[in-house]
Amino acid sequence: MPKIKIAKKSPSLDMTPMVDLAFLLVTFFMLTTKFRPDEPVIVDQPSSVSQIPLPDKGVLMLTIDGKGRVFFNVEGQQIRRDILDRLGSHFNMTFDENEKKRFSVLSSIGMPMKDLKKYLNAESEERKILNAETKGIPIDSTNNELAIWVNSARKAAPRFSLAIKGDREADIPTIKRVISILQDNKANRFALITNLEGAPEAAK
Amino acid sequence: MSEVQQQESSDKGGKHKKVRAKKSSTHVDMTPMVDLAFLLLTFFIMTTTFSKPKTMDITMPVKDEVKDEDRTKVPASQTMSVILTADNKVIWYFGQEDPEKPPVTSMATFSQTGENSIHKILLEKNALVNNQVKAVEDSVKRGLIEDKEDVIKAHKAAVKNAEKKGLIVLIKPDETSKYNNLVDILDEMLICNVARYAIVDLSESEKELVKNTK
Numbered sequence: 001m002p003k004i005k006i007a008k009k010s011p012s013l014d015m016t017p018m019v020d021l022a023f024l025l026v027t028f029f030m031l032t033t034k035f036r037p038d039e040p041v042i043v044d045q046p047s048s049v050s051q052i053p054l055p056d057k058g059v060l061m062l063t064i065d066g067k068g069r070v071f072f073n074v075e076g077q078q079i080r081r082d083i084l085d086r087l088g089s090h091f092n093m094t095f096d097e098n099e100k101k102r103f104s105v106l107s108s109i110g111m112p113m114k115d116l117k118k119y120l121n122a123e124s125e126e127r128k129i130l131n132a133e134t135k136g137i138p139i140d141s142t143n144n145e146l147a148i149w150v151n152s153a154r155k156a157a158p159r160f161s162l163a164i165k166g167d168r169e170a171d172i173p174t175i176k177r178v179i180s181i182l183q184d185n186k187a188n189r190f191a192l193i194t195n196l197e198g199a200p201e202a203a204k
Numbered sequence: 205m206s207e208v209q210q211q212e213s214s215d216k217g218g219k220h221k222k223v224r225a226k227k228s229s230t231h232v233d234m235t236p237m238v239d240l241a242f243l244l245l246t247f248f249i250m251t252t253t254f255s256k257p258k259t260m261d262i263t264m265p266v267k268d269e270v271k272d273e274d275r276t277k278v279p280a281s282q283t284m285s286v287i288l289t290a291d292n293k294v295i296w297y298f299g300q301e302d303p304e305k306p307p308v309t310s311m312a313t314f315s316q317t318g319e320n321s322i323h324k325i326l327l328e329k330n331a332l333v334n335n336q337v338k339a340v341e342d343s344v345k346r347g348l349i350e351d352k353e354d355v356i357k358a359h360k361a362a363v364k365n366a367e368k369k370g371l372i373v374l375i376k377p378d379e380t381s382k383y384n385n386l387v388d389i390l391d392e393m394l395i396c397n398v399a400r401y402a403i404v405d406l407s408e409s410e411k412e413l414v415k416n417t418k
Contacts, residue, residue, distance in 0.1 A: 048388075170383040179403075
């Protein structure tokens, strides 16, 4: 009987196309991804059928969480520095270079002015604790710090639009108060940030 | 050059062994690289967020003292007040609120279906405008209006704003309602083609009304 010869084939197969594809996808995701900065508050936004996207740049964001705490955020290091300078001159506080730098790279801030220095000098772990304990930027009429924040920000970045990012459970008096502060600052147009939801059939 | 030629001549002589380049495989083991590539791929797929947050534009009136004669007068029969209260309940009534003569109020819910859904009520009360918006959609289907999103939008907006007899909604969020309710009702304004609406504070008599309804 003749021996049956099994053709010797290499068990390795050509992976080049797969690798090409994998790298293509890696490149795509690397370029499209935008890292979310570490937000001090998690907000569950209500959903709406509105389709207008939030602009990438030029937004002054006021976050109101479920407990009614108000946080302030704006992107752009230079603008943040400018805002801090204006806040400092208003409250007669001086910030050193280190504190300014910290402020310019942080995300949302919800500290009363008296605690702001402590917050800026804290390490990231301490900052988390401070964020959990904070009452947010004061909005009551006797100590209306938010009005000064908004005012400084509007002066530092006059072309920026305003957006309110509220939690589903945020109470109406707080929301009304914030809107009223914005109105006092001559900011009558603003956006409410929501998630997209499908339009109900009946409306079509 | 001369060296090469020398070598060639010596090969011809056949006394020396042939100098052969070692035949090593051109394949490189790519497995670790692929592993890494897929690891990165997984990481970026997991961290990326495609859905961008959407926004809802609202415009509030300028907060100056407005003289009474400067205020826009609206017919009471067209004005619907929607009071948002606790537990996602809605109280609504037509006409002006009058402390002497409490209006006939009804309760509604935020659900999309059912007899008492605010969505249904708004659609019904705003039928005049809704029918016109539907007419625009029909003309799109029949090819009378260009089937482009912005063209359709412009037509709809024109129809909505032109109708002077359309519904006017006063949104009155009560202290106990949540932000979610406010966004929901603003959303309904958009869905039900209500062109004119405003967020208003509750009056004292309305606060009483909410208390009594509970």
